[in-house]
Amino acid sequence: MKQGPFIAVEGPIGAGKTTLATMLSNELHIPVVKEIVEENPFLDKFYQNIDEWSFQLEMFFLCNRYKQLEDTGLQYIAKNKPVISDYHIYKNLIFAERTLKGVQRDKYRQIYHLLTDDLPKPNIILYIRADLDTLLKRIKKRGRSFEQNMDTAYLQQLIEDYDEAMSSIAAREPSTTIITIDGTKIDFVENPEHFAQIASQVKELIR
Numbered sequence: 559m560k561q562g563p564f565i566a567v568e569g570p571i572g573a574g575k576t577t578l579a580t581m582l583s584n585e586l587h588i589p590v591v592k593e594i595v596e597e598n599p600f601l602d603k604f605y606q607n608i609d610e611w612s613f614q615l616e617m618f619f620l621c622n623r624y625k626q627l628e629d630t631g632l633q634y635i636a637k638n639k640p641v642i643s644d645y646h647i648y649k650n651l652i653f654a655e656r657t658l659k660g661v662q663r664d665k666y667r668q669i670y671h672l673l674t675d676d677l678p679k680p681n682i683i684l685y686i687r688a689d690l691d692t693l694l695k696r697i698k699k700r701g702r703s704f705e706q707n708m709d710t711a712y713l714q715q716l717i718e719d720y721d722e723a724m725s726s727i728a729a730r731e732p733s734t735t736i737i738t739i740d741g742t743k744i745d746f747v748e749n750p751e752h753f754a755q756i757a758s759q760v761k762e763l764i765r
């Protein structure tokens with residue numbers, strides 16, 4: 559049976575994934591699966607010392623997302639029901655390839671593939687790109703204390719890693735539709751027409 563619409567919103571830190579996923583969920587009456595941030599015991603420590611805490615943090619994200627997407631698969635995908643999530647499982651690898659080194663990175667890669675290769679994958683990705691200034695403004699606006707001193711080089715690197723990752727998904731999975739949104743110019747929060755444009759594109763794809 560053909561998989562129903564599984565839409566993932568992706569982009570670097572603060573791009574507006576949760577915001578857009580929630581807005582689309584309301585507009586299209588499709589349930590949304592959101593990443594849990596507030597209960598993460600390692601994020602605060604990670605931003606204070608990336609090398610010390612990266613393995614724990616990446617494993618924590620991986621296990622949480624594995625469980626969440628396993629449930630999403632049973633609850634929605636297997637029943638052909640549409641669903642939106644504010645992340646793609648591949649983001650684990652985007653971050654981990656950057657934050658882990660040596661043996662830890664090798665072990666992580668193996669565990670990542672073991673856990674995720676047979677998980678349901680989104681067939682539509684909304685990729686929000688945004689430049690460093692825009693992301694920094696949004697991170698500041700949101701005001702999570704542990705993100706306020708984020709290394710700008712880390713964020714800039716993630717912007718580039720995301721571009722590469724999306725190109726790699728496009729090459730590997732030609733059946734996945736990737737809609738790239740220029741988050742620096744398109745403002746789906748402040749400009750209702752911009753949001754309407756995105757929503758109508760998605761409606762067209764899933765009808």
Ligand SMILES: Nc1ncnc2c1ncn2[C@@H]1O[C@H](COP(=O)(O)OP(=O)(O)OP(=O)(O)O)[C@@H](O)[C@H]1O
Pocket residue numbers: 569570571572573574575576577578644696697699700744745746747748
């Ligand atoms: N297009 C936009 N214009 C103005 N503000 C925005 C826009 N999109 C998001 N924001 C604001 O920027 C902040 C970050 O947005 P959001 O939490 O949706 O990002 P995210 O990509 O889900 O972040 P994270 O990567 O940390 O999960 C929030 O305060 C949100 O209200």
Ligand SMILES: Nc1nc(=O)c2ncn([C@H]3C[C@H](O)[C@@H](CO)O3)c2[nH]1
Pocket residue numbers: 571595601615616619649650653654657705
């Ligand atoms: N290192 C690392 N790996 C991940 O898989 C990952 N996913 C999200 N994040 C960070 C970004 C936001 O600060 C905050 C909320 O998204 O958590 C991550 N950090």
